[in-house]
Amino acid sequence: MDLNLKNKTVLITGGSRGIGFACAEVFAQEGANLHLVSIDPDRLAEARRILELTYHRPVTTSAVDLSDSASIATVAADCPLPDILVNNAGAIPAGTLDQIDEARWREAWDLKIFGYINMTRDYYARFRERGYGTIVNVIGLAGENPDSAYVAGSTGNAAMMAFTKAMGGASLQDNIRIAGVNPGAVLTDRIATMLRHVAGETLGDADRWEELLENLPLKRAATPRETADAVAFLASDRASYISGTILTVDGGHASNNSSFK
Structure with missing residues (x-):
């Protein structure tokens, strides 16, 4: 299936490794141009080298810390008007309420939760002014299958699910689609x-x-690619009537009530 992504510009946060890098590979294979964001300039440089060598698509980068909201201005200057934004940066640590203190909790949420929100705020306005755009949030299964041993992540992912549904439920009036992917264990x-x-x-x-x-x-x-394929589909014109929806990619894990324990 042709996803009609050729020559589209895709901005991917957390794009230098893991699911983000897998997304970059899928979009590059579909003929898209890439802008990757990561805090680690060395990883970004290596990701760019691999992608350009393998897929022969242009790749630009921003080495910034998205937990600092001021960094979004740098990203916007480097990539002011992509067609697609994939919010993916952030890792919330495992642990119980007793184990995750306030400072660690806030640090994790500054990157993943407020990073997603602030990137969406900035680029939504740009997309609305231009007249179209798509945002896909990579969230996480714990938002719908909460676990007290991953309390900060469960709570944060549930918040991002609500944010994605709330924004995506009204965004089509601005010709913008917002959807999410909940990966299980990847x-x-x-x-x-x-x-x-x-x-x-x-x-x-x-x-x-x-x-x-x-x-x-x-x-x-799951492999990172199995999540990335879902992200690319939701970002594409093939999903043009999908907004405010969270797609779960977990092999049925949440539905059978199993866990890692």
Whole structure:
């Protein structure tokens, strides 16, 4: 299926690794131009090198910390008017309410929650003035399947689901679509770290983290590409009547009430 993304400009936050980099690969394969945002300039440079060498599409970058809202002005100067914004940057740590203190909680939310909100605020206004645009928020399964051992992430993801639905429910009046993707367990470095934490708490040995995947559909985590394909579809014209919707990509994990525990 041709997603009609050729020569579209796609801005991806957290685009240098994990799901964000997988999204960049999918969009590049579809012929899109890329602007990647990450806090790590070395990772950005390597991601750009790989993408340009492999897919022969232009890639520009912004090395900024999106937990600082002032950084959004830098991104906007570097990429003022993309066709598509993919909000993906941010990793909220695992832990119970006792384990995640206020400072750590706020730090995580400044990047993922307020980073998404502030990027949306800025680019929504730009899209509205131009007359069209699409925003896809990569959120997370814990927003619909909350876990007290991931309380900061569960709460934050639920908030981002509500934000996406609220904004996307009215955005078509401005010819803007806003949708979200809730990945389940995806085998990225971040998820491996989280699973090590859970394994240490529940199995007494962080090195046994792969045993936790036995409870997942197909007895494995999803690949980053499986999430990225969903993001690309929602961002494309093939999803032109989808807004205010969250697509769950978890192999049915939330529906069967299983967990890593």
